[in-house]
Amino acid sequence: MRNYYIAGNWKMHKTRSEAADLARALVSSLKDGKHKYLVAPSFTALETVGALVKGTNIRLGAQNMAAEEQGAHTGEVSVLQLKDLGVQTVILGHSERRHVYKEDDALINRKVKLALKHGLEAILCIGELLEEREAGKAEQVCETQTVKGLEGVAASDLANIVIAYEPVWAIGTGKTATPEDADAIHAYVRKVVGKLYGADAAEKIIIQYGGSVKPENASLLMAKENIDGALVGGAALKAETFVPIALFA
Numbered sequence: 001m002r003n004y005y006i007a008g009n010w011k012m013h014k015t016r017s018e019a020a021d022l023a024r025a026l027v028s029s030l031k032d033g034k035h036k037y038l039v040a041p042s043f044t045a046l047e048t049v050g051a052l053v054k055g056t057n058i059r060l061g062a063q064n065m066a067a068e069e070q071g072a073h074t075g076e077v078s079v080l081q082l083k084d085l086g087v088q089t090v091i092l093g094h095s096e097r098r099h100v101y102k103e104d105d106a107l108i109n110r111k112v113k114l115a116l117k118h119g120l121e122a123i124l125c126i127g128e129l130l131e132e133r134e135a136g137k138a139e140q141v142c143e144t145q146t147v148k149g150l151e152g153v154a155a156s157d158l159a160n161i162v163i164a165y166e167p168v169w170a171i172g173t174g175k176t177a178t179p180e181d182a183d184a185i186h187a188y189v190r191k192v193v194g195k196l197y198g199a200d201a202a203e204k205i206i207i208q209y210g211g212s213v214k215p216e217n218a219s220l221l222m223a224k225e226n227i228d229g230a231l232v233g234g235a236a237l238k239a240e241t242f243v244p245i246a247l248f249a
């Protein structure tokens with residue numbers, strides 16, 4: 001049985017004090033929650049939020065990471081610096097990184113391998129653009145991003161990999177993929193993982209859905225066989241909307 005994993009991606013929102021308020025509210029509201037939880041604040045709030053979630057059932061995540069361990073990379077943040085702050089998980093290949101900041105599969109793959117090398121869990125985001133979906137290429141795009149993202153990742157490291165399927169046209173738009181459409185891609189990606197790592201690995205891998213997840217649609221999505229959790233953006237910014245998603249029945 002796969003455990004549900006609900007993650008909040010706070011993107012470029014919240015000062016430290018705002019982040020602390022939200023983290024405090026989540027720690028108290030989710031303390032009896034049965035699923036796996038994560039919050040990913042901005043780099044600037046990692047230390048503040050990390051101190052509040054330490055020792056709780058909420059993991060600390062970062063939203064990105066450099067592909068190099070250290071060095072002359074102005075404006076980047078390294079895996080060593082994240083680990084120093086107690087970060088346990090890093091979101092990689094988010095569609096905003098791919099499409100706004102032009103990160104490609106090869107760069108994302110280097111980040112994935114570096115995160116794993118340092119014992120971090122990596123959430124590898126994949127997902128097609130609207131025009132790719134309309135051209136019937138959603139499966140192909142997700143397969144390529146999965147295969148290239150995981151290139152060179154050992155089977156023994158797969159337990160530290162989570163995949164997040166986030167159709168780009170559903171992110172921040174209020175448009176959610178139907179649970180059936182999302183489940184179909186999840187099933188396909190699970191098959192791709194099976195081809196790469198075998199049936200047991202495919203059965204075990206956690207595949208989150210992301211893209212306008214809200215309290216109203218969370219349980220419908222999560223009821224689908226291949227949807228194992230959610231990566232939540234907009235609705236993760238307030239306890240009133242994230243908590244009901246995180247505690248979905």
Ligand code: PGA
Pocket residue numbers: 009166170171172173174210211212213231232233234235
């Ligand atoms: P959204 O963002 O929930 O606001 O659509 C999801 C994400 O980008 O991870």
